[in-house]
Amino acid sequence: MDANMTTEDVAHRLAAIHAARHDDEVAHGLADALYRDVLAAIAAGAADAPILASAALRTETIDFDRWCA
Template sequence: MSEIEPYAGSVDQTQQSPMLTAEDIARRLAEIHAVRDDDEAAHGMTDDLHRQVLATIAAGAPDAPLLAAAALRTETLDFARWCA
């Protein structure tokens, strides 16, 4: 494959609708902020949020720049981020 193709797979909708709004992201940021003392939980919730925002953008969200900017606010939350 010489170019990246548009995402044609299905998005898992069992946990939450992939079409997030800026308000959904703000709520999720507050939830992450509330558990910031638990680094592992906050990191996992952040990863989940980023995946769901990407899925929303891949599904054609018209406000993609706003959603991406909102999700990047996770970088302002103070908790340890590490990978094994």
């Protein structure tokens, strides 16, 4: 991902996570990938970094089980 990531990109990915919420493993994987991509965009100099980060954190409002090892 590059610094050109938009809040619309994040919104589309949040919708995909929401659609996968009944498959915890898939939803969790999609959320992790979104976090990585948003962090990469911020590291690459995304101008709207705070907005991207806030948008990505909306994954926490999607109900699915999260597992940590």
